[in-house]
Amino acid sequence: MNPIKTPTAQADVIVVGGGIMGAASAFFLRQRGRSVILLERGLVGQQASGVNFGNVRRQGRFLPQLPLANRSRAIWGRLNELLGEDAEFLPTGHIRICYRDEQVGVLEQYAKDARTYGLDLEMIGRNALRERFPFIGPEALAGSYSPTDGHANPRLAAPAFGRAAARNGAQVFENTEIAVVEKTGEDFLVSATDGRQFRAPALLIAAGAWGTHLSSQFGEPVPQSVHGPQMGVTEPLPYRIQPVLGVSTTVTEEVVYLRQIPRGNVIFGGGNRGPAYPDLRRSYVLPTNTMNQLPQLKRLVPALANVNIIRVWSGIEAYLPDDRPVMGPSSRVPGLYYAFGFCGHGFQLGPGVGDVMAELIDAGATSTPLDPFSIARFLQG
Amino acid sequence: MAGSRVIVVGAGPAGVRAAEILAEAGLAPIVINEGSRDGGQIYRRQPDNFSRPPSKLYGTEAAKATALHAAFDGLRRRVDYRPDTLAWNVTPGVLHTVHHGQTQDIPFDALIVCSGATDRLMPVKGWNLSGTYSLGAAQIALKAQAVSIGRRVAFLGTGPLLYLVASQYQAAGAEVAGVFDTSPFALRVKALPKLLARPAVLAKGLALVAKLKRAGIPVETGVTPVEIAGTPDAGVSGLVLRDRAGRVREIACDAVALGYHLRPETQLADLARCDFAFDAESRQWLPTIDADGRSSVPGVYLAGDGARILGADGAEAAGALAALAALRDLGHDVADGRIDALRRDCARMDRFRRGLVEAFPWPAANAAALPDETVVCRCEAITAGELRRVARAMGATEANRAKAFSRVGMGRCQGRYCGQAGAEIIAAAIDTPVESVGRLRGQAPVKPFSLSATPLADQKGTEQGTPA
Amino acid sequence: MHRDPDGSDRVGPDAGPPRHPRFVRLDETGRTPVRFTIDGRAATALEGDTLLVALLSNGAALRRSEFGDGVRAGFCLMGACQDCWVWTSDGGRLRACSTSVADGLSIATEQPEASWPVLA
Ligand SMILES: Cc1cc2nc3c(=O)[nH]c(=O)nc-3n(C[C@H](O)[C@H](O)[C@H](O)COP(=O)(O)OP(=O)(O)OC[C@H]3O[C@@H](n4cnc5c(N)ncnc54)[C@H](O)[C@@H]3O)c2cc1C
Ligand SMILES: Cc1cc2nc3c(=O)[nH]c(=O)nc-3n(C[C@H](O)[C@H](O)[C@H](O)COP(=O)(O)OP(=O)(O)OC[C@H]3O[C@@H](n4cnc5c(N)ncnc54)[C@H](O)[C@@H]3O)c2cc1C
Numbered sequence: 027m028n029p030i031k032t033p034t035a036q037a038d039v040i041v042v043g044g045g046i047m048g049a050a051s052a053f054f055l056r057q058r059g060r061s062v063i064l065l066e067r068g069l070v071g072q073q074a075s076g077v078n079f080g081n082v083r084r085q086g087r088f089l090p091q092l093p094l095a096n097r098s099r100a101i102w103g104r105l106n107e108l109l110g111e112d113a114e115f116l117p118t119g120h121i122r123i124c125y126r127d128e129q130v131g132v133l134e135q136y137a138k139d140a141r142t143y144g145l146d147l148e149m150i151g152r153n154a155l156r157e158r159f160p161f162i163g164p165e166a167l168a169g170s171y172s173p174t175d176g177h178a179n180p181r182l183a184a185p186a187f188g189r190a191a192a193r194n195g196a197q198v199f200e201n202t203e204i205a206v207v208e209k210t211g212e213d214f215l216v217s218a219t220d221g222r223q224f225r226a227p228a229l230l231i232a233a234g235a236w237g238t239h240l241s242s243q244f245g246e247p248v249p250q251s252v253h254g255p256q257m258g259v260t261e262p263l264p265y266r267i268q269p270v271l272g273v274s275t276t277v278t279e280e281v282v283y284l285r286q287i288p289r290g291n292v293i294f295g296g297g298n299r300g301p302a303y304p305d306l307r308r309s310y311v312l313p314t315n316t317m318n319q320l321p322q323l324k325r326l327v328p329a330l331a332n333v334n335i336i337r338v339w340s341g342i343e344a345y346l347p348d349d350r351p352v353m354g355p356s357s358r359v360p361g362l363y364y365a366f367g368f369c370g371h372g373f374q375l376g377p378g379v380g381d382v383m384a385e386l387i388d389a390g391a392t393s394t395p396l397d398p399f400s401i402a403r404f405l406q407g
Numbered sequence: 408m409a410g411s412r413v414i415v416v417g418a419g420p421a422g423v424r425a426a427e428i429l430a431e432a433g434l435a436p437i438v439i440n441e442g443s444r445d446g447g448q449i450y451r452r453q454p455d456n457f458s459r460p461p462s463k464l465y466g467t468e469a470a471k472a473t474a475l476h477a478a479f480d481g482l483r484r485r486v487d488y489r490p491d492t493l494a495w496n497v498t499p500g501v502l503h504t505v506h507h508g509q510t511q512d513i514p515f516d517a518l519i520v521c522s523g524a525t526d527r528l529m530p531v532k533g534w535n536l537s538g539t540y541s542l543g544a545a546q547i548a549l550k551a552q553a554v555s556i557g558r559r560v561a562f563l564g565t566g567p568l569l570y571l572v573a574s575q576y577q578a579a580g581a582e583v584a585g586v587f588d589t590s591p592f593a594l595r596v597k598a599l600p601k602l603l604a605r606p607a608v609l610a611k612g613l614a615l616v617a618k619l620k621r622a623g624i625p626v627e628t629g630v631t632p633v634e635i636a637g638t639p640d641a642g643v644s645g646l647v648l649r650d651r652a653g654r655v656r657e658i659a660c661d662a663v664a665l666g667y668h669l670r671p672e673t674q675l676a677d678l679a680r681c682d683f684a685f686d687a688e689s690r691q692w693l694p695t696i697d698a699d700g701r702s703s704v705p706g707v708y709l710a711g712d713g714a715r716i717l718g719a720d721g722a723e724a725a726g727a728l729a730a731l732a733a734l735r736d737l738g739h740d741v742a743d744g745r746i747d748a749l750r751r752d753c754a755r756m757d758r759f760r761r762g763l764v765e766a767f768p769w770p771a772a773n774a775a776a777l778p779d780e781t782v783v784c785r786c787e788a789i790t791a792g793e794l795r796r797v798a799r800a801m802g803a804t805e806a807n808r809a810k811a812f813s814r815v816g817m818g819r820c821q822g823r824y825c826g827q828a829g830a831e832i833i834a835a836a837i838d839t840p841v842e843s844v845g846r847l848r849g850q851a852p853v854k855p856f857s858l859s860a861t862p863l864a865d866q867k868g869t870e871q872g873t874p875a
Numbered sequence: 876m877h878r879d880p881d882g883s884d885r886v887g888p889d890a891g892p893p894r895h896p897r898f899v900r901l902d903e904t905g906r907t908p909v910r911f912t913i914d915g916r917a918a919t920a921l922e923g924d925t926l927l928v929a930l931l932s933n934g935a936a937l938r939r940s941e942f943g944d945g946v947r948a949g950f951c952l953m954g955a956c957q958d959c960w961v962w963t964s965d966g967g968r969l970r971a972c973s974t975s976v977a978d979g980l981s982i983a984t985e986q987p988e989a990s991w992p993v994l995a
């Protein structure tokens with residue numbers, strides 16, 4: 027039935043999905059001398075990777091994820107020299123504050139535990155917090171300060187990986203939507219909706235919120251839900267807030283985070299998520315969510331009281347029930363790898379994920395523990 | 408159907424005529440208007456304590472202005488008029504407004520967006536200097552405030568408004584340094600057949616030019632803008648242009664009124680998820696509408712300058728037509744004859760509109776020629792060179808991609824003033840048709856939204872359709 | 876052009892006295908005066924003036940561009956370009972072209988420090 031088509035391209039590895047995961051994987055595979063095809067439905071870094079908040083934050087993560095996050099943080103630090111482009115990474119520090127006594131204990135415990143993973147956090151009491159960071163509101167009882175975390179420009183990071191990969195010899199195909207992934211003999215055959223085909227002995231699915239559509243074709247669907255975190259940005263203001271700020275709380279409505287960029291704008295997000303429609307590639311900001319963010323933003327930084335918001339946006343992100351990504355080898359098909367479903371915190375991990383996946387695919391193993399992220403955890407029976 | 412909830416956004420000619428039709432049918436529409444007074448752009452009202460008579464304010468259009476104001480005054484008891492209220496967002500079936508810092512969500516069955524237009528701008532080196540204003544701004548200064556934007560004002564751009572505002576300045580006693588039109592005169596002759604769709608309007612236009620010339624004001628066509636000269640701290644000191652004969656000259660002035668006809672305000676249509684299509688004649692993306700103003704989204708209607716730049720008479724007709732369409736869709740009886748007559752009016756106006764576009768074309772080629780150091784995005788002070796760099800070196804061949812990389816269109820104005828020129832610069836830089844560059848997607852809020860805003864207490868109590 | 880000798884129209888709290896007005900009144904000059912302040916200096920406008928007209932009848936600019944390309948004096952006058960936002964001395968934000976001037980208004984052409992924290 028299907029007319030036999032000659033594959034248009036062939037390589038050691040095919041990566042489906044040009045978000046930060048796929049683009050960074052392609053880049054690091056080239057660093058290891060592997061030939062790579064990177065396939066992206068739209069443009070590289072246009073989905074979650076291009077519209078996220080830009081937090082390069084380790085603290086607060088699931089502890090067993092810290093080795094990966096640490097590895098990623100190290101790469102962020104030398105991204106410019108690696109890529110030859112500036113993704114505006116600024117290690118300005120990151121503070122999580124809390125409003126409740128019981129939450130102080132939670133932050134303290136986390137700081138203690140994180141130390142064993144090599145992440146040093148400084149607990150700062152109420153008065154010291156106000157002295158060192160006078161913009162933080164009076165309700166903050168304590169803060170956990172991570173001096174080496176920071177933020178970067180999501181609009182630039184993934185595309186920079188994509189371009190650097192291409193400069194180093196990766197074959198990058200944008201506007202290429204993959205419909206079918208299958209294994210035929212030793213090779214994976216990957217077919218685009220327009221009929222073009224690609225072939226390689228190894229396949230990495232890094233298709234973000236769409237990853238499960240492709241993993242399903244190998245009998246490995248995941249129980250994900252899809253949402254859109256709610257973002258916004260203010261007009262430019264004098265540059266005063268260097269660290270990224272976030273609220274640690276068990277009350278969803280209280281969660282806000284914000285960062286100021288040196289040009290002056292304050293970018294923020296948090297609270298209830300909005301609707302996202304992966305099939306339409308659309309996500310929306312609900313006006314009520316923006317309205318709910320306003321008092322929380324002013325609670326965190328009272329000086330924002332009269333500032334203007336000039337734009338809001340959202341993006342499409344997949345969440346797994348345990349809030350951990352799907353990462354590592356397939357549990358069924360040799361040569362098949364996954365890195366998707368990053369549950370709202372994949373931007374920081376991106377460079378590390380690329381490095382780890384390249385290592386895993388190239389060397390057959392990685393020094394960074396991935397067991398908690400295996401797709402096997404969702405296999406029935 | 409009697410209890411249908413209909414919202415009209417805008418109280419210009421289109422919005423007023425739409426509200427009038429709805430009120431006539433026994434509905435009590437909510438009319439949302441960002442300004443405090445009705446009248447819209449052309450029939451903008453001056454503050455109460457001003458005393459210039461309508462003839463002085465509106466010239467030949469005084470009778471129409473007074474009629475529209477009277478019509479709205481007469482409607483006030485039958486519509487729920489909400490001035491000083493911005494429609495900042497729209498989600499399916501709900502309009503989101505803010506009024507003096509209080510937000511409200513208003514559900515609707517039909518939404519008629521009559522949001523008007525803003526000036527269409529082509530950057531020129533130095534247009535970010537203080538003392539450069541949009542042409543519309545120059546007119547508003549005079550009409551609503553009785554001031555001139557400078558001591559000596561040069562008018563640069565193209566379109567009928569250029570001549571109109573210059574002559575209004577001259578008549579009001581301002582010093583006009585000249586009218587400098589980028590369109591060559593020959594195109595006006597070529598467009599004559601279409602312009603003859605509205606002979607009276609054409610005659611008024613010709614009279615204006617004659618009047619300017621009689622007053623000794625230089626009127627030049629076919630010019631190429633070179634630079635608005637001046638310094639960052641002092642602002643504008645002159646206008647440098649290449650005249651038809653190819654000479655580069657500097658015209659001394661401390662203010663420049665700059666405008667290349669108009670572009671519709673389409674943010675609400677965009678947020679309402681209406682389809683857009685590229686209009687090759689005017690080289691801009693316009694929301695798709697049928698002959699009566701129905702958008703691609705059921706229940707959302709677009710009329711007036713916000714949909715097509717038909718001028719004030721056209722806006723009145725289109726507003727009425729959209730309201731009739733909404734009524735019909737809501738199940739009211741509407742006579743065919745009424746709709747047919749308005750459709751004929753609109754079709755004639757549209758023919759004239761296309762004539763204007765032909766006679767006063769958007770100077771797309773100027774975008775290609777802008778020096779790299781020209782600021783394109785005034786909000787963020789991003790240059791043409793930067794936009795070209797992201798298009799060429801970073802592969803940003805689409806408008807939103809270029810915005811993501813360069814910040815052109817990311818500022819406070821949300822790309823209103825740089826979006827169209829930005830697309831032309833990208834298209835020229837990579838040698839592709841401008842339509843393939845696309846358009847900047849609208850994002851809420853329609854205008855900046857203060858963190859001090861709070862939801863109106865008892866949102867639920869919003870009573871629909873209660874006369875004010 | 877009529878320029879001040881030093882050609883400057885500085886704005887901001889450290890700026891000198893207001894220089895020449897940018898706008899020229901052509902009519903409607905018989906209205907009641909309104910008194911307000913610009914960066915602490917006394918200024919007079921007329922009832923019915925927008926804040927933008929009030930400011931530019933007392934000086935040549937509204938504020939400084941955040942991105943170093945000079946002073947700004949508004950652009951569209953119709954609430955579309957957002958070029959004309961100024962501060963009140965207690966940190967409020969006003970869009971000058973769509974706000975009426977009022978007696979006693981205290982306008983700052985630069986963000987008042989009190990409303991935006993200085994980082995130690
Ligand atoms: C609004 C928002 C805010 C966030 N804030 C942060 C933050 O501050 N810090 C943080 O660490 N994380 C944050 N995240 C999460 C982070 O952005 C994501 O986890 C991360 O970008 C995921 O990268 P990805 O490459 O897996 O997915 P994506 O960036 O979505 O990339 C997947 C790509 O695969 C392509 N694709 C899908 N299907 C196919 C197909 N069939 N064929 C071809 N291509 C296909 C898509 O087009 C897409 O480009 C945020 C997410 C969102 C949405
Ligand atoms: C600056 C300017 C000057 C003009 N001068 C002339 C002229 O002298 N002669 C001429 O023939 N034509 C002129 N035109 C063209 C003129 O706009 C039209 O002829 C006519 O005014 C169009 O009517 P309208 O009802 O479509 O829009 P408008 O008259 O522009 O009315 C739109 C109304 O919608 C309101 N609005 C828009 N968006 C929102 C929102 N999100 N929330 C709440 N309210 C909103 C606005 O406040 C405004 O009141 C001018 C246009 C502009 C932009």
Ligand code: FES
Pocket residue numbers: 949950951952953954955956957958959960970971972973
């Ligand atoms: S001058 Fe454009 S918004 Fe005020």
